[in-house]
Amino acid sequence: MHRRDLRGLISRPTVAETYRFRESIDQCVTQLLEDADEALLAEIEPVLTLGLHHEQQHQELLLTDIKHVLAQNPLYPVFEEALVAGVADPGDGERGRPGSTTAATTSVPPQRFVEFDEATVWIGHDGAGFSYDNEGPRHRARSCHFRFRTGSSRTGNTLPSWKRAGYTRPEFWLSLGWTTVNEQRWRAPLYWVERDGAWWNFTLSGFRPVSEAEPVTHISYFEADAYANWAGARLPTEFEWERASSDLPITGNFVDDERFHPIALLANGEGPPSGRSDGALQQMFGNVWEWTRSAYLPYPGYRAGPGALGEYNGKFMCNQMVLRGGSCATSRNHVRATYRNFFQPEKRWQFTGLRLARDLS
Secondary structure (H helix, E strand, O other), X not given: OOOHHHXXXXXXXXXXXXXXXXXXXXXXXXXXHHHOOHXXXXXXXXXXXXXXXXXXXXXXXXXXXXXXXXXXXXXOOOOOOOOOOOOOOOOOOOOOOOOOOOOOHHHOXXXXXXXXXXXXXXXXXXXXXXXXXXXXXXXXXXXOOEEEEOOXXXXXXXXXXXXXXXXXXXXXXXXXXXXXXXXXXXXXOOOEEEEOOEEEEEEOOEEEEOOOOOEOOOOOHHHHHHHHHHOOOEOOOHHHHHHHHOOOOOOEEOHHHOOXXXXXXOOOOOOOOOEOOOOOOEOOEEOOEEEEEEEOOOOOOOOOOOOHHHHOOHHHOOOOEEEXXXXXXXXXXXXXXXXXXXXXXXXXXXOEEOOOEEEOO
């Protein structure tokens, strides 16, 4: 097996060869659909549907792989210049240029905590429309009294205090996380570089100053958990996250908008819709995948199906943590409140961030 973090360095087919391969696959699938009778169509329809959703996952991974590969280049090449580079898109289709700012940090609304009472709630997909098998079976879960942050943790929340203390204080870190920090020499989120006392960030629009108004991204579960400890809070469970988001529209900053980078929310509410109309919870979907404190495990009654399709999710239920909500690299129609993403706790190359929670006695 080839190391996953080095797969971007493998020699690749030419563009012409790639198109020829794609055309051959399209021809085979088209021929299969044209020749299939009703019985065969009924058999292959679930497989084709799963394949289409899996392809959306590939598209997201391609974008994050492109960013990771470009970041290895000391010239920091630009993937797409027409990206938002400030606080938020004003909503008229115009986007900032690299290094520009579309709004001041002071225009970003303050974040607060929303309170949720203790309750028994339904968790998991209800069976209406497509879902992955790991989103079920639908079951009841007990949700204790807790508070949930109205927005993802912003870069401004992490600097400068967290930078001075966070990566040098072992008491905030899980043991394995502290080992990873020292082995990998982490001192900031992935793609951050300090120059002349200022922090810069590599984005798909190139190298530019870090915006304190944007959600922090490209952090591991270890960093998210340590920051929550430092802030006197914790990460939410995936059940708390799903409960909080279950009645929200799937709106936000997705790959469909072609920003390819998280954006902040303006105090006046301008920019893409991102949460409840009352402003209680914002940017639950899109922008950054949010780490939860839940290990990626099967729901009660879950059993992987037979054959290769049964290996799609079930075989990964070990040593991984659940993320929720989608990111700026995710397709809008790919995300649901019940969607369970998962990565190993040290991974940072996806657009991953966090949202704080607190217990109430």
